[in-house]
Amino acid sequence: MQMFPLTVTNAISRRHGKTLVGPVSCTLMGTGTTIVLGPNGSGKTTLLRLFHGSARLHSGTVTWACDAQIARQQTGFVFQRPVMLRRSVLDNLIYPLRLRGITKKDARFRGETIARRVGLSDLLGHPAPVLSGGEQQKLALARALITDPKILFLDEPCAALDGKSTRDIETILQDAVASGTRLIMATHDLGQARRLADDVLFLLNGQVAEHTPAQRFFDCPTSAPAQAFLNGDIVE
Amino acid sequence: MVDLWGGLSQAFWLIVTLDGDMLDIALRSLRVTLTALVLACAIALPLAAFLAVRRFKYRRTVIAGLNALMGLPPVVVGLIVYILLSRSGPLGVLGLLFTPTAMIVAQMIIIVPLVASIAHQSLRDLWQEYHDLLISMNVTQTQKIQTLLWDSRRALLTASLAGFGRGIGEVGAIMIVGGNIDNVTRVLTTAIALETGKGDFALALALGFVLIALTLAVNLIIHALSRTEREGRW
Numbered sequence: 436m437q438m439f440p441l442t443v444t445n446a447i448s449r450r451h452g453k454t455l456v457g458p459v460s461c462t463l464m465g466t467g468t469t470i471v472l473g474p475n476g477s478g479k480t481t482l483l484r485l486f487h488g489s490a491r492l493h494s495g496t497v498t499w500a501c502d503a504q505i506a507r508q509q510t511g512f513v514f515q516r517p518v519m520l521r522r523s524v525l526d527n528l529i530y531p532l533r534l535r536g537i538t539k540k541d542a543r544f545r546g547e548t549i550a551r552r553v554g555l556s557d558l559l560g561h562p563a564p565v566l567s568g569g570e571q572q573k574l575a576l577a578r579a580l581i582t583d584p585k586i587l588f589l590d591e592p593c594a595a596l597d598g599k600s601t602r603d604i605e606t607i608l609q610d611a612v613a614s615g616t617r618l619i620m621a622t623h624d625l626g627q628a629r630r631l632a633d634d635v636l637f638l639l640n641g642q643v644a645e646h647t648p649a650q651r652f653f654d655c656p657t658s659a660p661a662q663a664f665l666n667g668d669i670v671e
Numbered sequence: 672m673v674d675l676w677g678g679l680s681q682a683f684w685l686i687v688t689l690d691g692d693m694l695d696i697a698l699r700s701l702r703v704t705l706t707a708l709v710l711a712c713a714i715a716l717p718l719a720a721f722l723a724v725r726r727f728k729y730r731r732t733v734i735a736g737l738n739a740l741m742g743l744p745p746v747v748v749g750l751i752v753y754i755l756l757s758r759s760g761p762l763g764v765l766g767l768l769f770t771p772t773a774m775i776v777a778q779m780i781i782i783v784p785l786v787a788s789i790a791h792q793s794l795r796d797l798w799q800e801y802h803d804l805l806i807s808m809n810v811t812q813t814q815k816i817q818t819l820l821w822d823s824r825r826a827l828l829t830a831s832l833a834g835f836g837r838g839i840g841e842v843g844a845i846m847i848v849g850g851n852i853d854n855v856t857r858v859l860t861t862a863i864a865l866e867t868g869k870g871d872f873a874l875a876l877a878l879g880f881v882l883i884a885l886t887l888a889v890n891l892i893i894h895a896l897s898r899t900e901r902e903g904r905w
């Protein structure tokens with residue numbers, strides 16, 4: 436099933452009469468990792484939700500190469516603040532599988548497998564809400580990956596984590612990329628963007644200031660705000 | 672004071688000797704209220720979940736209505752059910768007046784708003800917490816409601832215990848629709864009212880203590896059962 440390109444034309448998100456994001460036009464191709472980069476409040480979360488289809492479009496279009504409903508089934512979403520179900524770690528992990536009607540036994544096996552991959556094996560029986568921030572985010576990531584989504588949206592997944600947890604998360608993400616998952620990830624962390632990006636969508640004030648391959652973006656950004664951002668200036 | 676001690680000791684003897692009449696009445700109380708509670712929960716819990724996750728035009732009105740109905744005077748409920756079930760009433764042909772079924776119906780009407788209101792409160796909070804995640808996972812409406820009900824089962828247990836308390840201690844409605852008929856519709860609360868009216872305070876008190884013991888026992892048993900569950904640390 437061909438899902439890409441994802442074509443966005445003049446997409447606008449409004450809330451209470453205020454434009455949060457847009458008009459945005461861009462095209463996302465089927466491989467690699469897209470980093471949505473920008474300062475706080477620039478509209479990264481809103482843009483991801485527009486792509487994903489969970490934010491209402493005020494106007495414009497967001498179209499996949501296939502049916503939107505089918506595309507939606509192939510996506511996962513990891514939030515800036517992980518949402519933990521009030522269940523054990525294992526039951527959190529297998530929740531998406533159970534939704535798809537997979538038997539408890541099979542789900543359990545896959546849950547244990549992915550838990551080993553992300554280093555949560557020792558915590559499977561613990562209630563998820565008592566985990567540390569880093570563990571919760573790993574759990575959220577594993578839970579999103581357990582259904583093998585074609586596309587994974589990540590909204591600043593490491594914004595609240597320390598260096599070690601961030602590195603663990605990035606390792607898991609690189610594994611996912613290696614096995615063919617398409618990542619679309621928001622961050623305001625330049626270092627993380629450099630490490631993961633294949634192309635960069637630079638957002639400022641709800642507008643796409645620049646959308647270029649990562650190499651070019653980091654070497655010679657064309658827009659003035661991106662240059663300033665890369666220089667470590669505070670842009671707003 | 673004499674009556675209080677008399678009541679206590681008589682209650683003691685009623686319980687240890689497993690007095691036949693007392694047992695009969697206590698079991699009928701339990702059966703009527705537990706039946707009403709189970710049926711009421713079957714309506715109230717899905718209703719509460721539905722109100723928590725579904726936006727529609729008159730949602731706020733329905734919730735406000737449910738909250739107001741929590742304070743419904745049982746006597747009035749009894750009166751209305753009586754009129755509906757009485758021989759000349761619209762449901763008179765069913766012949767349900769002065770039967771335990773009529774008492775169950777009346778108690779359901781009293782319990783549903785209470786359980787639904789309390790349950791709605793915690794389900795709404797949990798829905799706020801889960802909203803983004805469940806939306807991102809494309810859950811169906813049914814899966815959404817199942818998840819919320821399951822993950823807030825402790826709060827729902829508390830809600831249903833509140834409903835039990837309201838039902839088992841209720842006298843106004845079941846007196847009217849049940850008629851307090853010996854061996855048929857007499858339950859602990861109506862028996863207490865009767866014995867008090869006759870001036871047999873000791874027996875009335877004894878029955879009162881039995882009622883309290885019963886309520887405590889049910890609460891303790893349900894809590895013990897829910898605590899044996901391993902995932903119980905939220």
Ligand SMILES: Nc1ncnc2c1ncn2[C@@H]1O[C@H](COP(=O)(O)OP(=O)(O)O)[C@@H](O)[C@H]1O
Binds near residue numbers: 451474475478479482
């Ligand atoms: N639900 C909302 N209602 C009103 N304003 C919002 C809402 N969500 C976000 N915003 C505003 O939209 C802008 C972009 O927000 P967001 O997409 O969260 O940015 P980012 O994720 O880059 O920090 C901000 O100015 C924010 O205040």
Ligand SMILES: [Mg+2]
Binds near residue numbers: 479481515590591
């Ligand atoms: Mg954000």
